Amino acid sequence: MYRQKYSSLLENPEILDYGAYLQCDTLLQCQKPLDKLCNSDELQFQIVHQVEELWMKLMIFTLIDVLEYMQTEQSHRVISLMKRVHMLQKMMSEQMDLLETMSPKEYQQIRLQLGNGSGQESPGFRILVKIPADLWTVFNKHYIxxxxxxxxxIYxxxxxxxxxxxxxESLVEFDELxxxxxxxxxxxxQRTIGMESHSLKGRPVDLLKSGARNQFFxxxxxxRNQMTDAWGQSYGKVRDSIVPKQATGTQAG
Structure with missing residues (x-):
């Protein structure tokens, strides 16, 4: 009873000015019809990934501004916009936790709907990983x-x-996040399908680790390694303990 009552409201919402501005009539049709979902978690799966694409679109747009402001050395603008990028990155990570509420069984049912699709095909992510090369080129020219x-x-x-x-440091944080x-x-x-399984394209999932180890800058x-090694030459790699040495033996009673 409740599913039918509220599902109809979701699929045919009343669109007023606010909804018209946000194009909610289009936005709310970007998911599968509720009666076509393979299980109750599929709607969450689609929405989380769709929202991630929107955050990445905003991140890419913001990083384009960052590149332009770096070229004219408008540093305060760069720093403010990089803070926005970092916030977007943190939100993306936090909302991914929603997907851990799925059971492995339910995820397998959803996985059947993906064809040969993979998160590596994300249009936003594929663009996002190309931008650091330009960020480094512009930073290196104008600030170094x-x-x-x-x-x-500098360091x-x-x-x-x-x-x-x-x-x-804002570039380092972007890279770290x-x-x-x-x-x-x-x-x-690892939690949903396991790290020793194969992707939908037949490749071992474990291969994704190589991408996660990549550093853009x-x-x-x-x-940091160079600084630590250089400092180590001056104070020694192994230093004396800061704990006072205890007297050995016992005093005579």
Whole structure:
């Protein structure tokens, strides 16, 4: 009774100005008809992935602005927009947790609806992973080369916590959050279909680990190793303990 009552309202909503502006009549038809769902979790599966595509669309659009503002060294704009990108990345990871409410059995039923589809075919993700190369090119030119500086100077020998450093760290955070998103996706796969199974294209799911290990800004990660090794040369790799040495033996009574 309740399913029929509210399903009809969902599929034929009253569209007023707010709904017209958001094109809710189109938006709410982007999922399978409720009576065609293979199980009650399929609607969630579709919506989560559709929303992820929308967040990635906004992220890509924002990163295009970031590239343009970096070219004119409008650093405050860059930093503000990168904060937005980071928030979007965190939301994407958080909402993926919804999919862990599915049982492996129910996911297998949904998986049959995907044909040979895979998350690796996500149009938003395929564009998103191309952008870091341009981000690095523009950052390297305008914040390193044109300023006659180096990553080492920005982070260590001439460290000032200036705009070059803050933007570099915003790129590191973007990279880190993207890696976390990919690893979270792997954990979701492990929980639903297992890591030793094969994808819908017949490839071992375990191959996805290689992508999750990828770093888009290796220079910004490597500087940390270089700094630590350089510091280690001055204070030694193995230092004396900060715990006072205890006297050995016992005092005579």
């Amino acid at each position: 080369q044109d300023r006659n500086t180096t990553i080492e100077a 260590d020998s001439q460290y000032q916590h200036d705009d070059s450093y803050v933007i570099a 993207l890696q976390k998103f990919r690893w979270q996706h792997l954990f979701l796969i 290796p220079e910004l990660w490597q500087i």
